[in-house]
Amino acid sequence: MTAVRCVDLCKTYRQGDEDIKALDHVSIDIEEAGFVCLSAPSGGGKTTLLNAIGGLDMPDSGEVWVADRRIDQMSKGELAELRLSSIGFVFQAYNLIPVLTARENIEFVMQVQGVPAKQRAEQSLAILEEVGLSGLEDRRPAEMSGGQQQRVAVARAIVSRPALVLADEPTANLDSKTSDELMTLFTELNRHHNTTFVIATHDQRVMRYAKRLVRMLDGRIVDDIAQDAA
Amino acid sequence: MNIVARLAWRNLWRHRRRTWLTVGAMVFSNTLLVFMISMQFGMYDLMIDNTLKVFTGHMQVQAPGYKDDQKMRQTVPDIVPLAGRLRAEFPTEKIAARGWAFALASSEERSYGVGIFGVEPEYEPQVSSIPGLIAEGRYLQQSDAPEIVIGAVLARNLRVGIGDELTLLGSGRDGSFAAAVATVVGIFESGVPDVDRSFAQMPIVAFQDVFFMEGAGHQVVISAPTLEEAERILPDIDAALPSDEGLVMHDWDALQPGLKQAIKADMSSAFFMYGILVVLVAFSVLNTQLMSVLERTHEFGIVMSLGLKPGQLGRLVMLETAMLGLIGFVLGAIGGVIVTSYFSANGLSIPGMEEMAANFNLPPRIYFQATPWTMAIGPFVVFVFTLLAAVYPALRLHKLHPVEAMRVN
Numbered sequence A: 001m002t003a004v005r006c007v008d009l010c011k012t013y014r015q016g017d018e019d020i021k022a023l024d025h026v027s028i029d030i031e032e033a034g035f036v037c038l039s040a041p042s043g044g045g046k047t048t049l050l051n052a053i054g055g056l057d058m059p060d061s062g063e064v065w066v067a068d069r070r071i072d073q074m075s076k077g078e079l080a081e082l083r084l085s086s087i088g089f090v091f092q093a094y095n096l097i098p099v100l101t102a103r104e105n106i107e108f109v110m111q112v113q114g115v116p117a118k119q120r121a122e123q124s125l126a127i128l129e130e131v132g133l134s135g136l137e138d139r140r141p142a143e144m145s146g147g148q149q150q151r152v153a154v155a156r157a158i159v160s161r162p163a164l165v166l167a168d169e170p171t172a173n174l175d176s177k178t179s180d181e182l183m184t185l186f187t188e189l190n191r192h193h194n195t196t197f198v199i200a201t202h203d204q205r206v207m208r209y210a211k212r213l214v215r216m217l218d219g220r221i222v223d224d225i226a227q228d229a230a
Numbered sequence B: 001m002n003i004v005a006r007l008a009w010r011n012l013w014r015h016r017r018r019t020w021l022t023v024g025a026m027v028f029s030n031t032l033l034v035f036m037i038s039m040q041f042g043m044y045d046l047m048i049d050n051t052l053k054v055f056t057g058h059m060q061v062q063a064p065g066y067k068d069d070q071k072m073r074q075t076v077p078d079i080v081p082l083a084g085r086l087r088a089e090f091p092t093e094k095i096a097a098r099g100w101a102f103a104l105a106s107s108e109e110r111s112y113g114v115g116i117f118g119v120e121p122e123y124e125p126q127v128s129s130i131p132g133l134i135a136e137g138r139y140l141q142q143s144d145a146p147e148i149v150i151g152a153v154l155a156r157n158l159r160v161g162i163g164d165e166l167t168l169l170g171s172g173r174d175g176s177f178a179a180a181v182a183t184v185v186g187i188f189e190s191g192v193p194d195v196d197r198s199f200a201q202m203p204i205v206a207f208q209d210v211f212f213m214e215g216a217g218h219q220v221v222i223s224a225p226t227l228e229e230a231e232r233i234l235p236d237i238d239a240a241l242p243s244d245e246g247l248v249m250h251d252w253d254a255l256q257p258g259l260k261q262a263i264k265a266d267m268s269s270a271f272f273m274y275g276i277l278v279v280l281v282a283f284s285v286l287n288t289q290l291m292s293v294l295e296r297t298h299e300f301g302i303v304m305s306l307g308l309k310p311g312q313l314g315r316l317v318m319l320e321t322a323m324l325g326l327i328g329f330v331l332g333a334i335g336g337v338i339v340t341s342y343f344s345a346n347g348l349s350i351p352g353m354e355e356m357a358a359n360f361n362l363p364p365r366i367y368f369q370a371t372p373w374t375m376a377i378g379p380f381v382v383f384v385f386t387l388l389a390a391v392y393p394a395l396r397l398h399k400l401h402p403v404e405a406m407r408v409n
């Protein structure tokens, strides 16, 4: 089974008189339990591709399949269900809800998923420990550093063990030690739970963990190589 | 507490001042509404009560057809014993028998047409305020004395005073010629020219003699302690009437049909005003919630990206609004209850009202009607409109596109 399949995706943004091809005939298959790093210079189309895979944004043409279901034709409601049940997102900017604490931010989505309170509490505390934030569970985003917020966002994305994790620059605000820890956590999830990871990054250190490295430039895939993960 | 509820609650206090201002508008209008509505209904009670206390009573027993066509022949037989029996059976009600006839009253100098009531001197003061308005002389005492009390205007017109005699000419129950002489013992003054000009009262037994009533009369007037009590007891009294004479029972609405109409007219203009107040509050809530939704576009983009549907976010907004509305409801209702309880116990006196009430021998203050209904309806309607006002902001969420929303800062 392929976790993600993109067929001939195109997405053009119009900026002033210029057409910007954010995605230019992109096709890619990502196998289940894949661990893919997307790397591209800024503006290369990473975020646009991740959004298309997650059903957040529709490509102008082409097909997107997630877990063998075609999603570019799904309704908004179906897409929301799919995201809620099987996709974990880590956004480029740390996107936490400001009035909720670290732990509540993590539990919020679980509650919407219908996870019982006791299980929510256990899992959220466990995941906070795994991302190295034990003791910070009652802090609100404004009371945490950028890196800490980023890790809460990661925790929120993976706490429900989604089949697919889409992470946009998850280590952007982390020091090398913390980002190594985070990548180790991702690797373990990938190994033990067959979670598929697609990670957009500039970070060489992150790329070392990938089983497959995809390079993009100006909306096109220019390089796609398998590698031995660190 | 449920995280969604916690989220809603905290969202509410992101802008403390704005929330309190909105709540303040609700509390103010709720308190005002409770004040106005309970005053309004207190006033209606007073209006009904006062009108009925003057003369009509809460209900009357009459012969069928008498109400619409007041013929002397349509009588209640043995009216004094009947009234006595009802008094014994319903000790909490005030009950008095009356007869009515039209006569020409003449003094030495002049003559005027006048409506003459035969009344029970002992009981009439309990069902009518007129006996309390005697300005000169005294009220009737013995039920068979040839005495009469008349209004001040009539006395002036006839140029009679206390101790003078009046000759009455009319027709009796059987159509025969009726004539009598009665001594003026009292003059009442209500301040209402119509009342003071055209009524007179005689003791009922004397009245029955003069007009050949053979023990009959025309109405048994019944006054209950309260309007509600009157409505409650009417069927019981009706059932206690002798079954063979086909007597009918009229409630106050049938006796004074204009009263309810006046109240209805007043109510519709009052409720129009309340409506405007409620709509103003609803717009203030709409404004607040719209702002609060717009400034959270970015955040809503995130949670939609995580898989929340617009409907679920809409429910969050509704929940926030419901919390806001509930605070306004509770505080406003508390304010309203305090104000209403005070005025329902102590009454409110409106300038100018005291003299008018004194003229009619009536209570001078409005006692607010403090029922769950008068105290809850205003705040409840405000609450409902508050929720309605959040529908538009909540529906707007359906237009939100997660990626675009996340770009907004």
Ligand SMILES: Nc1ncnc2c1ncn2[C@@H]1O[C@H](COP(=O)(O)OP(=O)(O)OP(=O)(O)O)[C@@H](O)[C@H]1O
Pocket: A013, A014, A015, A020, A021, A022, A040, A041, A042, A043, A044, A045, A046, A047, A048, A049, A092
């Ligand atoms: N909403 C938009 N409107 C106009 N142009 C856009 C929009 N979103 C993306 N673009 C353009 O599309 C191209 C691809 O953007 P994208 O965000 O996918 O790049 P990226 O690889 O994620 O870059 P970065 O590393 O800086 O995050 C860029 O040139 C960008 O300017």
Ligand SMILES: [Mg+2]
Pocket: A046, A047, A048, A092, A168
């Ligand atoms: Mg990007």
